[in-house]
Amino acid sequence: MPNQTDPLDARRPPTATRRRRADDARVVADVLRRGIDRGDRIGAIDESALTTEFDVSRNTVRDALAILSAEGQIDRSPRVGTHVVRRKAEHGIDALRGLQETLRGLGEVHNEVRVATVLRAPAAVARRLEMSPGDDVVYIERIRRLDDEPISLDLTYLTPDVGIPLLEHDIENTDVFTLLERVSGTRLHSAEQSVEAACADPHSAANLDVPSGTALLLIERLTRLGPTARPVDLEYLRLRSDRISLHATAFRDPQPIGEPR
Template sequence: MTSENTVRPGTRRLRADRARQVADVLRQQVLSEAFGDGPLPHEEQLAGEFGASRNTVREALDLLRGEGLVRRVPGSGTLVVADKVPHGLDRLKGLAETLREHGEVVNEVRAFGPVRAPGPVARRFGLPQGADVVYVERLRRLNGLPLSLDLTYLAPDIGAELDAADLAHRDIFRLIEEIAGQPLGRADITLEAVSADPHSAAVLEVPHGAALLMLERLTTLADGRPVDLEYIRFRGDRITMQGRLLRDVP
């Protein structure tokens, strides 16, 4: 086994770099519940497993503590204190459908009604400039705790058939399929990290500037017509994105 202190040409690394590497692997184990309800292995055991020094392992655990995933308990070791729920990216589902096994998703409708579509939104829907769409803003809670802030634009004919009461208690994808009389077909997504603006921070109960995961999703019906454009801000400390990608064979 090669020690982290072994020097090879072009491979010398700072301990902080090595600590991040260890933290990345440990983070996945923490989130996948590899350690169950018990403490993480002792620092000495982790050092041996990673071929790293105890100081490096200690710094890696400090990184996870800074993320709120683990904490040191005197006499008990390092314990997992927070977990993230997995959100799949390989199937087209609403949030309640995706997270059903992890608890109850509740929608708090903060805004609902027709608005003039911003130019880029109208173009995404294939609508003329100045056309109306239906705008919905929802705070999504999982097991009572804020999880995401969803800003949604709906095609006007679809949105006109909805009301705020429906959106508070039912998954929007199911409602769209019922109204359209056909299933959804696909969604184009973009995922990026953003900082919480004052409004998002207040609603999601995180510090201003906290890291959020922003998911932009344009969803179409089976016939290819776009009907739902969402900008979803997830709390970065409460969710992890997962999927399976297949490589096309030439």
């Protein structure tokens, strides 16, 4: 009689390959990190409970907690135990909000204005803002602080029709987005954003109070204004990756992209 294969066998996943302890520790650290940032995990952390939750060894959990301790999110003490001491502030990039708006409730955002002037636009900036080569732009450089800690170094180029009136307002205590709508009398339309990792150069490191070479989040954002969606604001934002995490909600395209292979 020919051998018959159980049809369920074809649907059973293959036996999982045993992972190294370092791989398991990274998985545990990643899940815990996001839980801390969202506020799901606060206060004391029970190591024994984590071994059960993740089905890993006690040493794996300790390796994961060592990662988070080195990042400054938890504190481990022989007498006190393990406690969450700091969470990252979530910066939503799927909504057009300034830093003060998006971090509301997490602390006070203060702006230290380093430069606010009119200068000739670099050629690349002029192209992005759909201006002519050699045109003037308003340039603003700010250090953004959450409470008293520097978290972002912002370089902003504005078209002069909105940038020059904006300089007459309180740019130390107000988001540029808020002021753009105030001086133009119209709502912002949209923004194109790109995010990448960048190492802190000596100047950025000094302003953000981190060691040179520290990994930062670099955002390029081109903001458009009004019903015509004309570009008026080009920004380069360097954010401390140890204090800020980026958040967005993505939706599946309603139209099929292509037939499955």
